[in-house]
Amino acid sequence: MSGTHRTRAGRLCEGRVVVVTGAGRGLGRAHALAYAAEGARVVVNDLGVGLDGTPDPDSPAARVVEEIRAGGGDAVAHGGDIATTDGAASLVHTALDTYGRLDTLVNNAGFLRDRMLVNLDEDDWDAVLRVHLKGHFLPLKHAAAHWRAETKAGRTPTARIINTSSGAGLSGSLGQGNYSAAKAGIVGLTLVAAAELARYGVQVNAIAPAARTRMTETVFAETMTAPGTGFDTMAPENVSPLVVWLGSPASDGVTGRVFETEAGRITVMEGWHPGPTDDRGARRTPREAGETVRKLLAEATTPRPVYGAS
Numbered sequence: 001m002s003g004t005h006r007t008r009a010g011r012l013c014e015g016r017v018v019v020v021t022g023a024g025r026g027l028g029r030a031h032a033l034a035y036a037a038e039g040a041r042v043v044v045n046d047l048g049v050g051l052d053g054t055p056d057p058d059s060p061a062a063r064v065v066e067e068i069r070a071g072g073g074d075a076v077a078h079g080g081d082i083a084t085t086d087g088a089a090s091l092v093h094t095a096l097d098t099y100g101r102l103d104t105l106v107n108n109a110g111f112l113r114d115r116m117l118v119n120l121d122e123d124d125w126d127a128v129l130r131v132h133l134k135g136h137f138l139p140l141k142h143a144a145a146h147w148r149a150e151t152k153a154g155r156t157p158t159a160r161i162i163n164t165s166s167g168a169g170l171s172g173s174l175g176q177g178n179y180s181a182a183k184a185g186i187v188g189l190t191l192v193a194a195a196e197l198a199r200y201g202v203q204v205n206a207i208a209p210a211a212r213t214r215m216t217e218t219v220f221a222e223t224m225t226a227p228g229t230g231f232d233t234m235a236p237e238n239v240s241p242l243v244v245w246l247g248s249p250a251s252d253g254v255t256g257r258v259f260e261t262e263a264g265r266i267t268v269m270e271g272w273h274p275g276p277t278d279d280r281g282a283r284r285t286p287r288e289a290g291e292t293v294r295k296l297l298a299e300a301t302t303p304r305p306v307y308g309a310s
Helices: 026-037 060-070 085-099 122-152 167-171 177-200 214-219 240-246 286-299
Strands: 017-020 041-045 074-078 104-106 159-164 202-210 258-262 265-269
Touching: 017 026, 017 085, 026 041, 026 060, 026 074, 026 104, 026 240, 041 060, 041 085, 060 074, 074 085, 085 122, 104 122, 122 159, 122 177, 122 202, 159 177, 159 240, 167 177, 167 202, 167 258, 177 202, 202 240, 240 258
Parallel strands: 017 041, 017 104, 041 074, 104 159, 159 202, 202 258
Antiparallel strands: 258 265
8 A cells, every 4th residue: 555654643544443335446445545545444345246236246345454454554344235224323333343433434335227217217216326325324324423422422523524426416427317316416415414514523525536447437438448558547546635635634624515536637516506697576477487598598607518418
């Protein structure tokens, strides 16, 4: 692991306990290794399923724990389903029982079941919303309950939550109605959690990363191929430095934000905000409403294209 050669005093997350969901591969694995390199003790969660959510015979979480320990770090595996109450509760308890504390939660778990909307089955809709959106909500809820109890006991934490949205959630993506809806919901959840949990010493932010993972290798195969030489722009390790900083005490005062991050680029997303408006102070007819909308759209900024559109 890079960074283990530095002095303990110079590491951003020295002594912190960090939980990363979906950490057996891809972005989650990169985050777990990066946190360990910065001095954190890591709970590596991964249910161990395939790209479509079906069981995988391997134990990717255990392999990541072995990597961290081989680099001199400290980690423990958790294989529970964090989209269930029991699984999410046991995730938090694993951190507390093993290390006696919890400082940062990185919600990252997810999978794809892509279909155009007319072909999208209800089960595929429910499965993706369950893992991405419910799988963010439940760990967040149980971690927040712990931090609220700490605050009430006079031990206000320096706690951090980093959620994982997507460009698909910000702008849409053809063939990914379920995934886009879930990722947009994660942004809304992030904003509410940031407002509600601030009183308990918790900062909540979200990232919308672009990187090579099992999901993106399938959907965007051409752009995700690793180069033979030079900077690998789609390496998941490019995203992790921002995630580590957001999960550290150094990010004090940064909450309720969404960041796009890809390769060497970090962008603060500004979200929905009022654009052109017209208030006539009286009710319009439908025809008048349409005329007003046409005028306002002519003044408005053109929205970002839906991913996958030509």
